[in-house]
Amino acid sequence: MAAGIAEVALLAGFEVVVRSRTERGAADLVAQVSKSLGKRVERGKLESHVRDTALQHLTTTTTLEDLSRGSIVIESVVEDYEQKMLLLRQLDSVMPVGSIIATNTSTLSVSDLALATLQPDRVCGIHFFNPATTMPLVEVIRPATASQSTIEAALAFVAACGKDAVLVRDDPGFIVNALLFPYLNNAIKMMERGTASIDDIDTAMKGGCNFPMGPFALLDLVGLDTSLSIIETLHAASGKDADRPAESLVRLVGEGHLGRKTGRGFHTY
Ligand SMILES: NC(=O)c1ccc[n+]([C@@H]2O[C@H](COP(=O)([O-])OP(=O)(O)OC[C@H]3O[C@@H](n4cnc5c(N)ncnc54)[C@H](O)[C@@H]3O)[C@@H](O)[C@H]2O)c1
Missing domain, CATH: 1.10.1040.10 (N-(1-d-carboxylethyl)-l-norvaline Dehydrogenase; domain 2)
Known part of the structure; x- marks a missing residue:
């Protein structure tokens, strides 16, 4: 999912920094994005210079602090509550004031994940579908803890990615x-x-x-x-x-x- 979400954001013109735990994981992700963009070019769906620009806007890191220039971070690690909670806490400590933190969780409680951070008002769900590159829908999950500005920023990001957003309460499985x-x-x-x-x-x-x-x-x-x-x-x-x-x-x-x-x-x- 991470590679697909990165590709969507790159094609929308965003600078994307992907953080993987290992250099190998980061290289695999770049290879996946590059292969997928290459296929679009081969099929005549994308100009090669657009692919090249998109790839220039993709950087990878194994250091969480390198995400700190971003205005939005989307975690898309394994669907495990403990791992996501730990990661969101770490993200909360490195992401700048005014940025938002989103989870791509498929069913975990976004409210519970938000409450693991010190600033739950800036946490929401941005749930892409598989494959993110072609599926038009994104669910924006609004936990009771999220501020209006967080939800507006999430909806604006999804719209900028060219996806159709639905806003949904933080109920198990969303819609x-x-x-x-x-x-x-x-x-x-x-x-x-x-x-x-x-x-x-x-x-x-x-x-x-x-x-x-x-x-x-x-x-x-x-x-x-x-x-x-x-x-x-x-x-x-x-x-x-x-x-x-x-x-x-x-x-x-x-x-x-x-x-x-x-x-x-x-x-x-
Ligand atoms: N597969 C789907 O159809 C789908 C659709 C929408 C949302 N999601 C959600 O997206 C998330 C990822 O799902 P996936 O299908 O890509 O899973 P996956 O198992 O294919 O990939 C998970 C990746 O996360 C990495 N990872 C695990 N713990 C990590 C950590 N602490 N820090 C950094 N990386 C870590 C793993 O190495 C792996 O590369 C899950 O929350 C899942 O529910 C999945």
């Missing part, structure tokens, strides 16, 4: 994932019951609902670890047994099969 993930979880349970195969369920939801991809292909695209984390958060919020994560999802994540990013999930790539 899209609250509606989407019960369906994805139920698709796995349907397969487990033996109603139909993975391929047939994918085919059915494409042909029967005009969805661009079936539930298993989508779970693999999102990443099974991220998907499990989202479903666990929704389950914890509802407390309903019906929302418990499907067994095969838990098993695949335990085995390290995380979807497209590891080459195997419900499908093999």
Whole structure:
């Protein structure tokens, strides 16, 4: 997600600084952005000089303090509450007064994350969809703690990126994932019951609902670890047994099969 968000911001004309924990991680991200922009040029969708300028505006660092020139920072690390909380606290101490801090979390409570910082009024959610480069929607999540100016700055950033924003209260799963993930979880349970195969369920939801991809292909695209984390958060919020994560999802994540990013999930790539 980080590479996609960086690419969107670069094409919108922003200077982007990406902080990775390792030089290797930073190099991988630049390679991803460069490859994706190169594909746009090959397809005739982007002038090569625009790609070159965008890449000149991308710098990477492994030092958090190097983000301190920014007016907005978006964290997009692994969907884990402890890691995000720790990172937001650190960002709060390095980001200048007047800047805003956003999280790309898929389901974690933005209010809880904001309250981990000393300035919760400048924390909100800016939730991109996968792939960020092509999906038009961004959810702007407004925790009760956020100031009006934070939300306005977030909405202005999303508009500048050419995306359509929806403003949503900080409820579990926001809009899209609250509606989407019960369906994805139920698709796995349907397969487990033996109603139909993975391929047939994918085919059915494409042909029967005009969805661009079936539930298993989508779970693999999102990443099974991220998907499990989202479903666990929704389950914890509802407390309903019906929302418990499907067994095969838990098993695949335990085995390290995380979807497209590891080459195997419900499908093999
Ligand atoms: N995958 C999706 O479809 C999707 C869509 C929207 C939002 N999100 C959200 O975006 C975030 C990232 O998801 P992803 O799919 O890119 O996950 P991913 O597992 O593909 O990537 C996470 C990256 O974060 C890095 N990382 C982990 N801890 C870190 C830390 N403390 N500091 C710096 N880097 C760290 C990892 O090395 C990895 O490169 C999550 O919050 C997720 O919920 C994901």
